[in-house]
Amino acid sequence: MSSTPDFLALRREQFPVTERYIYLNHAALGPLPRRTADAMAAFATDFRDRGVLAEAKWTPAIERTRGLIAQLLHVAADEIAFTKNTSQGLSIVANSIPWQRGDVVVTIRGEFPANVYPWLALRALGVQVRFVEPRNGQIMIDDVRQALRGARMLAISWVQYSTGFRIDLAAITALCREMHVLLSLDAIQGVGVLPLDLAATPVDFCAFGVQKWLLAPQGVGVLYVNRAVRDLLTPANVGWLSVAWRDYAAFDYESPLMESAGRYEEGTRSLVGLAGLEQSLQLLLAAGPVHIAAQVAILTDRLATALHERGYRILTPLLANHRSGILTIAHPHTPAQILFDRLRVRRIVAAIREGGVRISPHLYNTLDEMDAVVEALDTVTVTS
Ligand SMILES: Cc1ncc(COP(=O)(O)O)c(C=O)c1O
Numbered sequence: 514m515s516s517t518p519d520f521l522a523l524r525r526e527q528f529p530v531t532e533r534y535i536y537l538n539h540a541a542l543g544p545l546p547r548r549t550a551d552a553m554a555a556f557a558t559d560f561r562d563r564g565v566l567a568e569a570k571w572t573p574a575i576e577r578t579r580g581l582i583a584q585l586l587h588v589a590a591d592e593i594a595f596t597k598n599t600s601q602g603l604s605i606v607a608n609s610i611p612w613q614r615g616d617v618v619v620t621i622r623g624e625f626p627a628n629v630y631p632w633l634a635l636r637a638l639g640v641q642v643r644f645v646e647p648r649n650g651q652i653m654i655d656d657v658r659q660a661l662r663g664a665r666m667l668a669i670s671w672v673q674y675s676t677g678f679r680i681d682l683a684a685i686t687a688l689c690r691e692m693h694v695l696l697s698l699d700a701i702q703g704v705g706v707l708p709l710d711l712a713a714t715p716v717d718f719c720a721f722g723v724q725k726w727l728l729a730p731q732g733v734g735v736l737y738v739n740r741a742v743r744d745l746l747t748p749a750n751v752g753w754l755s756v757a758w759r760d761y762a763a764f765d766y767e768s769p770l771m772e773s774a775g776r777y778e779e780g781t782r783s784l785v786g787l788a789g790l791e792q793s794l795q796l797l798l799a800a801g802p803v804h805i806a807a808q809v810a811i812l813t814d815r816l817a818t819a820l821h822e823r824g825y826r827i828l829t830p831l832l833a834n835h836r837s838g839i840l841t842i843a844h845p846h847t848p849a850q851i852l853f854d855r856l857r858v859r860r861i862v863a864a865i866r867e868g869g870v871r872i873s874p875h876l877y878n879t880l881d882e883m884d885a886v887v888e889a890l891d892t893v894t895v896t897s
Contacts, residue, residue: 515801515804517804518799518800518801518804518876520800520808520876520877521879523796523800523876523877524877524878524879526547527546527547527548527796527877528544528546528547528877529547530544531877533860534860534861534862535859535860535861535862535878535882535885535886536862536878537861537862537863537872537873537874537878537882537886538862538863538864538871538873539706539725539726539728539838539873539874539875540674540677540702540725540726540838540839540864540871540873541725541864541873542724542725542731543705543724543725543726543727543728543729543875544728545728545729545730545789545793546728546792546793546796548792548795548796549728549729549730549789549790549792549793549796550789551792552788552789552791552792553730553785553788553789556571556784556785556788556789557785559571560785568784571784571788572784574784574787574788574791575595575782575784575787576590577791578595578787578788578790578791578794579593579595581791581794581795581798582735582794584798585704585709585794585797585798585802586704586709586710586711586719586737587709587710587711587712587713588711588712588737588739589740590773591740591772591773591774591775592737592738592739592740592773592774593735593736593737593774594735594736594737594738594774594775594776594777594778595733595734595735595736595778595782595783595787596720596733596734596735596736596777596778597732597733597734597783598627598722598724598731598732598733598734599627599628599699599701599720599721599722599734600627600630600631600734601720601734601736602718602720602721602734602735602736603627603628603631603668603697603699603720604631605736605748605749605750605777606631606697606718606720606736606738606746607631607632607634607635608631608749608750609746609747609748609749609750610666610695610745610746611745611747612635612638612639612640612665613639614638614639614640615639615640615641616635616639616640616641616665616666617640617641617642617643617663617664617665617666618632618635618640618641618642618643618664618665618666618667618668619642619643619644619645619657619660619661619664619666619667619668619694620632620642620643620644620645620667620668620669621644621645621647621652621669621670621673622644622645622646622647623647623673623675623676623867624668624669624670624673624674624699625670625674625675625699627699628668628669628670628699629642632666632668643660643664644660645657645660647673647676647678649830650673650676650678650828650829650830651678651830651832651835652669652673652678652680654681654684654685654688657669657685657688658688658692661688661689661692661694662692664692664694665694665695666694666695666696666697667685667689667694667695667696667697668697668699669685669696669697669698669699670698670699670700670701670702671698671699671700671702671703671704671707671709672702672703672707672837672838672839673702674702674839674866675828675841675866675867675869675871676828676829676830676839676841676867677702677829677836677837677838677839677840677841677871677873678829678830678835678837679703679707679834679835679836679837680835681834681835682698682709682714682716683713683714686714686715686716695717695718695742696716696717696718697716697717697718697719697720698716698718698719698720699720699721700719700720700721701720701721701722701725701726702725702726702837702838702839703726703837703838704721704726704727705723705725705726705727705728705793705797705802705805705875706726706802706805706806706809706837706838706875706876707802707805707806707837707838708802708803708806709802711737711739715739716737716739717738717739717741717742718736718737718738718739718742719735719736719737720734720735720736720737721734721735722734722735723735723786723790723793726838726875727790727793727794727797728793728796728797728875729786729789729790729793729794730783730785730786730789730790731786732783732786733782733783733786733787733789733790736774736777737774738774738777743774748770748776748777750777750779751770751776751779752779752780753779753780754775754778754779754780754781754782755770755771755775755776755777755778755779756768756769756770756771756776757769757771797876800876804876805875805876806838808876809838809874809875809876809878810836811880812874812878812879812880812882812883813836813838813839813840813872813874815880815883815884816840816842816872816883816886816887817829817831817840817842819883819884819887820842820887820890823887823890823891824844824845825842825843825844825845825890826842826843826844826845826869827840827841827842828841828842828843828867828868828869829841829842838873838874838875839871839872839873840871840872840873841866841867841869841870841871841872842869842870842872843868843869843870844890849865849868849869849870850865852870852890853865853870855889855890855892856870856886856889856890858889859885859889861882861885861886861889863886872886
C-alpha cells in the first residue's frame, strides 16, 4: 500500500476553505480544492478569449477523467457514462429497463428521495415498489433478503444520507446474485471518502454526482453500467453523441449506438465540470481512498467518543463495517437547531438531518477541529 499522505500539507495548499470555516458538511456539498477551482478559472478564461478554438485543448479532459473514474471504481472506462447528477443516472436506469407489470423494485425507507422518485414513477407501468424498514438506523440483511423474494431490482444507497449507515456491499452483492436480482447503487455518499471496488463487489448499476465527497463542481454525475447487463437496457435518452461520431458532413441516421456506456451521453457534456473533476480525482487518487477513509475514521471516532461521554445520542450505528464519513448526533434535551446554531456561530459548517446534527469531515479536517466541535456544542447558548 502507498505511504500515508501528508494531510496537513494538502490542507494548507489545496483547501482555502479552512481559512474561514471548520467545514464539516461534505455530505451536502464539498468545497473545491484550489487546483480544481484554478482549472475551472483557466477554462473560463480560455473560452472567454477563444470560444470554439479553445475546445480542442479541453476536450481530451473528458476521456482522461473517464479513465480516472474507472481507476477509482476498479472498472473499465467503457462502462462509465457522464451524466449531470445522481438523479439523471438513476432515471436512465429506471427508464431503460424493459419492465413488466408486476415487477417489484425494493428500496429502503429513509433513502434520499433522489433514489426513490425514479422507482415510484414506474408505478405507472405496473411496477410495485417495496420498502425495507431499517431498525434503529440499521438495514438488516435478513430484512432485505425477505423483501427481495420475487423482486427484480434492489435500489439502495451505499451510505444512507441521514444516519451515515453503510451497507455491507459484499453481503448485498452476494445476496442479489444469489436471488437473481438486479442491483442499482446510489454511491454519492461514499465515493471520494471510502474505497469502492466494483471488481470485488460487482453491482449492475452505480450512479453518483461529484459535488459532495469528490470535491468537484455541481452539474456532473457518473453512471456505471456493468458490461454484463448492457444489452438488457434500451437507452431512453439517446442523442447525437450516443452514436460513434464521424463528422458534421456525414450523419448516418442508421448508425448503431456506441458499444460503450458513452451511449448514455446523449449530447454536449459539461466540459468545465469535467475539467474540474479531473483535478479533484487526481488529488483524491494521489492521497489514496484507503488512507482517506482511515483518516476520516480517526476524526469521526474522536467525535463519537467525546460526544458519547457527554451524553449525546449517536444516531449513526457505530459498527466498524457500517461506518462512513457521516456522524449524526443528537442530544436528549437540546434540540438539533440549537446545537446547529452553537456550531454556526463558531463558523463550524454542519447540517441538520432528521432530528440530528450531521457532521461529515473529509481528508483535510483535523483532530483539533473535532475538539472545537465538542467545545462549541458544550457551550450553553445565552438567550436574552
Ligand atoms: C443519497 C443521495 N442521493 C442523491 C443525492 C443528490 O442527487 P443529485 O446528484 O441528483 O442532486 C443526495 C444528496 O443530495 C444523496 O444524499
